Amino acid sequence: xxxxxxxxxxxxxxxxxxxxxxxxxxxxxxxxxxxxxxxxxxxxxxxxxxxxxxxxxxxxxxxxxxxxxxxxxxxxxxxxxxxxxxxxxxxxxxxxxxxxxxxxxxxxxxxxxxxxxxxxxxxxxxxxxxxxxxxxxxxxxxxxxxxxxxxxxxxxxxxxxxxxxxxxxxxxxxxxxxxxxxxxxxxxxxxxxxxxxxxxxxxxxxxxxxxxxxxxxxxxxxxxxxxxxxxxxxxxxxxxxxxxxxxxxxxxxxxxxxxxxxxxxxxx
Amino acid sequence: xxxxxxxxxxxxxxxxxxxxxxxxxxxxxxxxxxxxxxxxxxxxxxxxxxxxxxxxxxxxxxxxxxxxxxxxxxxxxxxxxxxxxxxxxxxxxxxxxxxxxxxxxxxxxxxxxxxxxxxxxxxxxxxxxxxxxxxxxxxxxxxxxxxxxxxxxxxxxxxxxxxxxxxxxxxxxxxxxxxxxxxxxxxxxxxxxxxx
Numbered sequence: 001x002x003x004x005x006x007x008x009x010x011x012x013x014x015x016x017x018x019x020x021x022x023x024x025x026x027x028x029x030x031x032x033x034x035x036x037x038x039x040x041x042x043x044x045x046x047x048x049x050x051x052x053x054x055x056x057x058x059x060x061x062x063x064x065x066x067x068x069x070x071x072x073x074x075x076x077x078x079x080x081x082x083x084x085x086x087x088x089x090x091x092x093x094x095x096x097x098x099x100x101x102x103x104x105x106x107x108x109x110x111x112x113x114x115x116x117x118x119x120x121x122x123x124x125x126x127x128x129x130x131x132x133x134x135x136x137x138x139x140x141x142x143x144x145x146x147x148x149x150x151x152x153x154x155x156x157x158x159x160x161x162x163x164x165x166x167x168x169x170x171x172x173x174x175x176x177x178x179x180x181x182x183x184x185x186x187x188x189x190x191x192x193x194x195x196x197x198x199x200x201x202x203x204x205x206x207x208x209x210x211x212x213x214x215x216x217x218x219x220x221x222x223x224x225x226x227x228x229x230x231x232x233x234x235x236x237x238x239x240x241x242x243x244x245x246x247x248x249x250x251x252x253x254x255x256x257x258x259x260x261x262x263x264x265x266x267x268x
Numbered sequence: 269x270x271x272x273x274x275x276x277x278x279x280x281x282x283x284x285x286x287x288x289x290x291x292x293x294x295x296x297x298x299x300x301x302x303x304x305x306x307x308x309x310x311x312x313x314x315x316x317x318x319x320x321x322x323x324x325x326x327x328x329x330x331x332x333x334x335x336x337x338x339x340x341x342x343x344x345x346x347x348x349x350x351x352x353x354x355x356x357x358x359x360x361x362x363x364x365x366x367x368x369x370x371x372x373x374x375x376x377x378x379x380x381x382x383x384x385x386x387x388x389x390x391x392x393x394x395x396x397x398x399x400x401x402x403x404x405x406x407x408x409x410x411x412x413x414x415x416x417x418x419x420x421x422x423x424x425x426x427x428x429x430x431x432x433x434x435x436x437x438x439x440x441x442x443x444x445x446x447x448x449x450x451x452x453x454x455x456x457x458x459x460x461x462x463x464x
Contacts, residue, residue, distance in 0.1 A: 221372050225365045227457050231442035235435040243429040256431045262340070263390070263423070266333045267415065 041166060041238050044155035052158040053230050059161065060212075068212035079213070081125035086207040088117045088124025090139050092182045097140035101148045109135060138247070142180055143172030147245035156234055164237035293391040293412040294383045296420045300328045301378040301395065309375045321367035329366070330413050330421035331359050337423070338436045342449060350451060357458040364462055373397075378408065389415045390423075 043049060071079065091114040098107035113129040121128040130137075146168050147153070154167025165173070177184055186192075187200035212219075226232040239256070242248075257263060291299070307320045325331070335358035336343055346354065382394040391414050397406040411424035411433075424433040440454060447453040 217372060221369055225369050226439060227361075227461055228439045228442050231439040232435055234442075235438035236430050239430045239434065248429055256426060256429075256434060262337060263411075266336045267389075 041153045049158040071213045084127045085124040094140045097145045100145045142175035143169030297393045298380040318367040322363045360462040361458045
């Protein structure tokens with residue numbers, strides 16, 4: 001109960017911070033149907049963000065990256081099985097978000113995927129649904145749903161350990177622990193002998209290590225070739241989120257460039 | 269008579285050149301990536317690969333335009349000398365960064381499978397980096413400047429929906445914003461990158 005209260009208070013603080021940061025009229029976390037405004041994301045807390053980013057980089061170099069490298073040395077079937085299992089669990093968040101975004105058909109498909117993979121696919125370790133020809137899985141979360149409903153991103157923030165986010169996406173993440181993630185509910189509040197808090201934490205840690213392991217070279221390459229690594233990561237994160245909210249499988253030029261006129265002005 | 273022959277020869281020669289180099293954006297991209305793949309598949313040092321990739325990039329990428337775009341509207345406030353200095357520094361930075369990014373891939377196979385004409389100046393070409401056992405497939409789109417159809421040029425690379433030009437532009441803007449829009453700080457940063 002106390003934990004819930006803390007989460008609610010934190011959410012309210014973050015939302016109120018956003019309202020203050022957006023009081024110049026640019027970045028209010030409110031229903032904003034004007035796409036031009038939705039696209040603008042201000043780095044309101046850049047100094048703190050850069051400090052957190054540096055902290056995360058230190059943590060990554062000291063702990064996360066070495067673990068991810070070690071994880072890569074595990075036999076392929078173990079890596080694949082782990083990757084499939086943690087991906088399968090994300091269906092539990094994707095399905096309610098499919099419904100909240102009005103995509104009932106996709107919610108049914110993803111429910112089918114979850115059932116098949118959790119049973120025939122041995123607790124999700126084998127992606128049987130993919131082999132059966134289910135459509136490619138597209139993950140959804142509450143931040144995306146808020147975006148799809150027209151809420152602007154608010155300020156860009158870097159969270160300790162978790163990395164880049166926005167006020168909207170962080171608020172969306174709180175929805176997971178406020179009842180929006182059945183996996184969290186079952187393992188933390190489920191009162192059963194099979195699921196518990198450490199299992200939940202392990203699944204989240206494995207998900208993070210799996211992601212880091214998949215991106216060791218890409219991150220190294222990006223860091224090596226960036227003039228300002230922090231700004232590159234911020235740009236890529238925001239572009240990725242915009243694409244996901246718009247369900248863009250390919251780059252949409254309105255999202256990509258914000259102002260197409262910038263290109264049109266440049267003629268040889 | 270001789271002059272006439274020379275004239276006719278030159279005329280046909282030019283027509284032939286125009287014919288040879290007039291390529292559609294998708295064919296242009298496929299031939300460019302084939303060239304790059306060939307270099308990346310060679311059994312040569314990484315440095316040699318980078319040198320050869322730079323030659324391809326110089327021929328096929330509109331580096332000047334990418335430089336202007338990356339700089340954003342501040343370019344309108346620069347004098348001629350600053351612009352020339354910027355473009356020189358940018359070219360060095362871009363070639364190093366671009367070729368270094370590409371050189372990480374070994375034996376990549378890219379298939380061009382579609383295009384979308386945005387307007388008379390731009391076409392978006394769609395391609396796919398074919399999956400291997402080590403990596404999944406990667407969608408790559410190419411923004412091609414087609415104002416001169418005989419000389420199409422790449423202006424942006426969009427990997428899985430993420431624009432390289434926009435990322436670069438936001439990176440430059442961040443450096444400038446943190447330093448009171450002082451262009452000299454950007455110059456120094458570009459110089460430092462190219463020298464390292």
